[in-house]
Amino acid sequence: MSSSMLPARSLAHAKINLFLHITARRDNGYHELDSLAVFAQTADLLTLEAPCPAEQGMSLAIDGPFGAGLEAGSDNLVLRAASALRLAASLSDTLPAWQMRLTKNLPVASGIGGGSADAAAALRLLASAWQCEDVDLAPIAASLGADVPVCIAQKSRRMQGIGEILVAAPRLPRCAMVLVNPGVAVPTPAVFRAWKESGAAFRPSATLPAQWHDVAALAESLRSTSNDLQAPAIALFPVIGEVLSHLERSEECHFARMSGSGATCFGLYADLDAACRAAESLRAQGWWADAGWVQNTEDRR
Numbered sequence: 001m002s003s004s005m006l007p008a009r010s011l012a013h014a015k016i017n018l019f020l021h022i023t024a025r026r027d028n029g030y031h032e033l034d035s036l037a038v039f040a041q042t043a044d045l046l047t048l049e050a051p052c053p054a055e056q057g058m059s060l061a062i063d064g065p066f067g068a069g070l071e072a073g074s075d076n077l078v079l080r081a082a083s084a085l086r087l088a089a090s091l092s093d094t095l096p097a098w099q100m101r102l103t104k105n106l107p108v109a110s111g112i113g114g115g116s117a118d119a120a121a122a123l124r125l126l127a128s129a130w131q132c133e134d135v136d137l138a139p140i141a142a143s144l145g146a147d148v149p150v151c152i153a154q155k156s157r158r159m160q161g162i163g164e165i166l167v168a169a170p171r172l173p174r175c176a177m178v179l180v181n182p183g184v185a186v187p188t189p190a191v192f193r194a195w196k197e198s199g200a201a202f203r204p205s206a207t208l209p210a211q212w213h214d215v216a217a218l219a220e221s222l223r224s225t226s227n228d229l230q231a232p233a234i235a236l237f238p239v240i241g242e243v244l245s246h247l248e249r250s251e252e253c254h255f256a257r258m259s260g261s262g263a264t265c266f267g268l269y270a271d272l273d274a275a276c277r278a279a280e281s282l283r284a285q286g287w288w289a290d291a292g293w294v295q296n297t298e299d300r301r
């Protein structure tokens with residue numbers, strides 16, 4: 001990448017699970033899923049600000065509304081992604097390192113895959129900066145976390161296996177979405193554990209049509225699916241139930257559910273103005289709320 005192309009930026013969009021069925025458990029303790037992941041308009045922003053000599057090493061600065069409290073050390077998924085790419089692509093130690101900046105707009109540990117989206121953005125940007133675009137990012141992504149593979153392309157996808165099997169999603173209608181987070185950080189392993197301890201049965205994969213023509217049809221289909229992690233997450237964090245009732249009562253909301261392992265919940269609307277009004281009333285509860293279009297739907301590719 002020439003310095004005239006700097007800074008290089010990538011948006012890391014929030015991933016939302018419209019449904020999530022737990023279909024099996026692997027010997028390593030991970031769960032097999034059937035899930036429909038879509039991407040919200042709201043996003044973190046990752047920037048490659050400047051190259052620096054290799055011996056200085058990669059560095060990460062973090063700002064943004066959810067930046068405080070997020071460590072910028074080697075455990076950060078952005079730096080873990082950089083190391084994993086270097087290793088997998090057998091890159092020379094003499095390649096320049098980068099000063100990177102993460103603007104953290106998405107709540108942390110909130111079921112919308114913010115850290116995974118950041119890791120995927122780092123893989124995309126650094127593969128270009130280090131001119132190794134021909135390296136297959138999928139296995140590197142999978143080694144970083146179950147949600148990272150789907151965040152590479154940031155397109156609506158059916159996620160299966162533990163998240164590494166990505167298949168085409170039905171065609172989605174133009175759809176506005178509200179995201180609401182009540183400010184509790186939810187550790188994903190604890191919610192999977194609570195699901196297991198509840199004794200719930202595995203659920204079959206969902207049966208979906210090839211497309212949905214409008215939000216009402218999408219909502220009708222989603223009612224025959226489930227987020228199997230929602231009940232255990234509510235048992236651990238009852239405020240999630242309150243968030244859902246507020247969303248369900250908002251005007252013109254077709255459907256509300258928790259995403260991933262929570263605590264963020266989403267509402268679906270045909271109209272962006274209705275979604276913006278709902279987000280405003282949810283913010284009045286003291287919660288983080290965002291309204292925007294679902295990405296890559298029929299008329300928004």
Ligand SMILES: C[C@](O)(CO)[C@H](O)COP(=O)(O)OP(=O)(O)OC[C@H]1O[C@@H](n2ccc(N)nc2=O)[C@H](O)[C@@H]1O
Nearest residue numbers: 029030031032116145146147148162188189192260261
């Ligand atoms: C709940 C989802 O967000 C749905 O998209 C993902 O399945 C979780 O993705 P993630 O946060 O990237 O997950 P990882 O960081 O790989 O795993 C965190 C922990 O969640 C549990 N885990 C995760 C994914 C999965 N398919 N089965 C699991 O049991 C495991 O206890 C694991 O140790």
Ligand SMILES: Nc1ncnc2c1ncn2[C@@H]1O[C@H](COP(=O)(O)OP(=O)(O)OP(=O)(O)O)[C@@H](O)[C@H]1O
Nearest residue numbers: 076077108109110111112113114115116118147260
């Ligand atoms: N760049 C990052 N952004 C957010 N969290 C990060 C990052 N790097 C490391 N982490 C750690 O990863 C954990 C999960 O964060 P993340 O925000 O991705 O959770 P999540 O939204 O629940 O993800 P998922 O929906 O994939 O389960 C947090 O405990 C956090 O400390």
